[in-house]
Amino acid sequence: MNNFTFHSPTESVFGKDTQKQTGKLIKQYGGGKVLVVYGGGSAERSGLIKDVTDALEEENISYAILKGVRPNPTDDKVYEGIALAVREGVNFILAVGGGSVIDTAKAIAMGAVYPGDFWDFFKGSASPVAAIPVGVVLTIPAAGSEGSPNSVITRIDGLHKLSCRCQLTRPRFAILNPELTMTLPWEQTAYGITDMLCHIFERYFSNTTAQLVNAYSEAIMREVMDHALSLKINPEDYEARADVMWAGTLAHNGLCGVGKEEDWATHRMEHEVSAIYDVPHGAGLACIAPAWMTFVARKNPGMVWKFAINVMSVNPEGRDTDHIIEEGIALLKDFYHDLGLTTSLTELIGKEPDIDALVKSLEGNMGKTLGFYVPLSMDDCREIYKLAL
Amino acid sequence: MNNFTFHSPTESVFGKDTQKQTGKLIKQYGGGKVLVVYGGGSAERSGLIKDVTDALEEENISYAILKGVRPNPTDDKVYEGIALAVREGVNFILAVGGGSVIDTAKAIAMGAVYPGDFWDFFKGSASPVAAIPVGVVLTIPAAGSEGSPNSVITRIDGLHKLSCRCQLTRPRFAILNPELTMTLPWEQTAYGITDMLCHIFERYFSNTTAQLVNAYSEAIMREVMDHALSLKINPEDYEARADVMWAGTLAHNGLCGVGKEEDWATHRMEHEVSAIYDVPHGAGLACIAPAWMTFVARKNPGMVWKFAINVMSVNPEGRDTDHIIEEGIALLKDFYHDLGLTTSLTELIGKEPDIDALVKSLEGNMGKTLGFYVPLSMDDCREIYKLAL
Numbered sequence: 084m085n086n087f088t089f090h091s092p093t094e095s096v097f098g099k100d101t102q103k104q105t106g107k108l109i110k111q112y113g114g115g116k117v118l119v120v121y122g123g124g125s126a127e128r129s130g131l132i133k134d135v136t137d138a139l140e141e142e143n144i145s146y147a148i149l150k151g152v153r154p155n156p157t158d159d160k161v162y163e164g165i166a167l168a169v170r171e172g173v174n175f176i177l178a179v180g181g182g183s184v185i186d187t188a189k190a191i192a193m194g195a196v197y198p199g200d201f202w203d204f205f206k207g208s209a210s211p212v213a214a215i216p217v218g219v220v221l222t223i224p225a226a227g228s229e230g231s232p233n234s235v236i237t238r239i240d241g242l243h244k245l246s247c248r249c250q251l252t253r254p255r256f257a258i259l260n261p262e263l264t265m266t267l268p269w270e271q272t273a274y275g276i277t278d279m280l281c282h283i284f285e286r287y288f289s290n291t292t293a294q295l296v297n298a299y300s301e302a303i304m305r306e307v308m309d310h311a312l313s314l315k316i317n318p319e320d321y322e323a324r325a326d327v328m329w330a331g332t333l334a335h336n337g338l339c340g341v342g343k344e345e346d347w348a349t350h351r352m353e354h355e356v357s358a359i360y361d362v363p364h365g366a367g368l369a370c371i372a373p374a375w376m377t378f379v380a381r382k383n384p385g386m387v388w389k390f391a392i393n394v395m396s397v398n399p400e401g402r403d404t405d406h407i408i409e410e411g412i413a414l415l416k417d418f419y420h421d422l423g424l425t426t427s428l429t430e431l432i433g434k435e436p437d438i439d440a441l442v443k444s445l446e447g448n449m450g451k452t453l454g455f456y457v458p459l460s461m462d463d464c465r466e467i468y469k470l471a472l
Numbered sequence: 473m474n475n476f477t478f479h480s481p482t483e484s485v486f487g488k489d490t491q492k493q494t495g496k497l498i499k500q501y502g503g504g505k506v507l508v509v510y511g512g513g514s515a516e517r518s519g520l521i522k523d524v525t526d527a528l529e530e531e532n533i534s535y536a537i538l539k540g541v542r543p544n545p546t547d548d549k550v551y552e553g554i555a556l557a558v559r560e561g562v563n564f565i566l567a568v569g570g571g572s573v574i575d576t577a578k579a580i581a582m583g584a585v586y587p588g589d590f591w592d593f594f595k596g597s598a599s600p601v602a603a604i605p606v607g608v609v610l611t612i613p614a615a616g617s618e619g620s621p622n623s624v625i626t627r628i629d630g631l632h633k634l635s636c637r638c639q640l641t642r643p644r645f646a647i648l649n650p651e652l653t654m655t656l657p658w659e660q661t662a663y664g665i666t667d668m669l670c671h672i673f674e675r676y677f678s679n680t681t682a683q684l685v686n687a688y689s690e691a692i693m694r695e696v697m698d699h700a701l702s703l704k705i706n707p708e709d710y711e712a713r714a715d716v717m718w719a720g721t722l723a724h725n726g727l728c729g730v731g732k733e734e735d736w737a738t739h740r741m742e743h744e745v746s747a748i749y750d751v752p753h754g755a756g757l758a759c760i761a762p763a764w765m766t767f768v769a770r771k772n773p774g775m776v777w778k779f780a781i782n783v784m785s786v787n788p789e790g791r792d793t794d795h796i797i798e799e800g801i802a803l804l805k806d807f808y809h810d811l812g813l814t815t816s817l818t819e820l821i822g823k824e825p826d827i828d829a830l831v832k833s834l835e836g837n838m839g840k841t842l843g844f845y846v847p848l849s850m851d852d853c854r855e856i857y858k859l860a861l
Contacts, residue, residue, distance in 0.1 A: 084714040086487025091480060097731065098475025295695045295715035299722075302691040306684045325473040326684035329730065333688075338727075341718065342486065 106142035114175025182226020225275030227335020274365025348454030503564025571615025614664030616724020663754025737843030
């Protein structure tokens with residue numbers, strides 16, 4: 084186990100009707116004038132936006148609204164939000180939605196108190212020294228952004244999808260009501276499950292010794308997979324919704340990565356796919372993750388073998404390492420198929436992706452090597468994209 | 473899963489040499505004049521106190537010292553610390569030690585800014601509205617006090633051992649260096665492991681549905697038991713020390729209890745034993761926990777059965793529930809014996825304890841019923857003490 088700092092200060096307020104506490108929580112964290120950020124009409128139609136704004140009004144908190152954040156959120160919405168936040172003089176930003184909305188809110192939070200261009204933080208030419216406090220009402224358990232310091236934004240000019248890690252943007256609170264997720268279209272549930280599992284993969288596949296962390300990470304992965312299949316049959320299973328929602332936070336609040344060298348190659352390779360082809364992030368991960376495992380297992384089988392046995396429940400008796408790994412990855416693909424997802428990039432995009440363009444963009448954004456479990460050259464990444472076709 | 477709030481804001485700074493960051497961390501959290509609280513001479517002899525005070529001096533932080541906190545910490549030391557903290561005008565309290573030291577520091581933190589008697593908070597006649605910030609350098613992984621809002625103090629007059637839960641006393645940071653635990657006398661390691669396991673038991677044995685939380689709790693319990701036996705053979709196994717130390721924090725920072733109705737009868741019953749007979753808390757728990765499980769399994773077998781199979785690895789095939797439970801509890805006792813601990817109160821105390829006195833004191837402190845997994849009458853508690861003889 085390497086030295087580490089674990090700090091997860093976000094207050095998780097979990098359970099039925101908790102969105103009605105939004106006003107009290109914002110007040111508790113010092114908010115008086117709020118920018119409410121959300122996506123499409125579903126949050127309005129479901130009554131959630133009304134619940135939230137009612138809760139603000141009850142506490143005499145005034146607010147402005149920024150709506151229309153889309154999946155794979157783009158810089159234009161961030162600029163619009165920054166202008167609005169500055170004009171309205173807000174001192175708190177409330178994200179009502181999933182990862183795209185939260186990531187947009189975080190980018191606005193940093194950008195609205197920075198005299199330069201917020202994109203500086205994403206391209207790495209500046210570090211934020213202040214941010215407006217952020218709170219979250221989560222509607223899609225997936226990105227883990229409700230408990231993380233991360234934000235991922237796509238710059239429309241050049242289709243650069245980059246992430247920024249800033250502790251100042253860690254949400255003060257995250258309201259997690261599993262009931263809000265019951266009416267999600269199935270594919271959103273499936274993409275979310277794929278994303279949270281991959282957040283654990285990125286930390287699990289590591290060369291650092293970490294018996295305890297691996298054990299509880301495996302437990303979380305197994306339960307998420309188990310609940311995913313239950314939800315396919317009964318989307319209104321509250322306990323399954325609750326466990327999946329809580330797992331989404333634990334998958335990305337740092338708990339599963341303590342003391343480990345994390346990898347993140349799968350996410351980075353997927354970001355190119357969703358930036359260029361505008362496919363859902365979770366859908367892209369279902370293609371890249373098994374391909375990545377297949378490739379890295381050739382060079383460093385240990386953790387892929389362990390994953391096959393401890394997470395995918397492959398019986399190791401009387402079988403060699405290669406077969407165990409092969410079956411583990413096949414079972415992971417079966418799991419994605421059971422969720423209704425493809426594991427083929429060609430099928431996902433509707434045509435063969437331009438691998439040269441993906442690798443070129445990846446190299447432009449990330450440099451010559453990627454990841455740590457097996458450090459990947461750009462040729463290795465090309466090979467993984469091919470395995471994912 | 474019940475509604476819950478999970479908030480674990482303590483910054484864990486984990487790994488080798490991290491005690492040298494004490495000064496910087498205190499400065500970061502606003503401390504300028506510190507009360508350093510510790511126990512006996514071992515922290516001085518090991519050089520830890522010098523490391524810590526050097527780190528304070530490097531940041532030009534002045535400090536006063538309160539030493540001599542003993543296991544099962546008592547109110548007299550708290551009063552002494554309050555007087556010293558007030559006289560010196562400290563604005564930060566640093567605990568260097570295990571649970572007893574941290575709990576004393578927390579009680580001082582509340583008491584030094586309260587015009588009345590700090591014991592009001594423990595007997596429940598007042599609630600703290602302020603506390604001096606607390607930080608921790610942990611030397612004994614056990615109580616989990618480094619990440620919890622709890623403090624347990626014994627009032628010498630009447631031997632009342634009571635706990636107080638106050639979010640204001642939650643440590644701002646906890647420095648966790650596994651190397652500091654390598655030279656602990658074996659029994660301290662064993663008591664610590666028993667205590668942290670029991671912190672999970674208190675949350676695990678619950679009637680609330682909690683598939684995910686149970687699964688990761690089981691994983692943590694299994695790994696702690698596995699590492700405990702490794703440490704018996706090789707006390708300088710860094711990875712085992714590290715995992716046990718991190719498990720001690722996770723066992724009590726709330727993670728294993730989210731959304732569950734927690735029990736806490738075993739701890740409450742043990743507090744009477746260690747208050748009256750001044751035995752180590754962990755040693756008392758090794759006697760009470762198996763007796764408690766034996767008793768509650770008769771009325772509510774479900775979770776004890778699950779514990780036997782999923783934590784103690786009893787093979788359920790072809791065996792009935794009673795036998796599975798019996799073997800699970802026998803294996804738990806074997807585990808304690810392997811650690812060198814007795815599971816007999818009579819052996820622990822050196823004579824048969826006065827069960828009437830234990831029950832009378834328990835009723836005086838806790839009222840007529842105890843616990844939630846099976847709500848216990850005082851007659852039930854008497855029976856459990858008998859099972860633990």
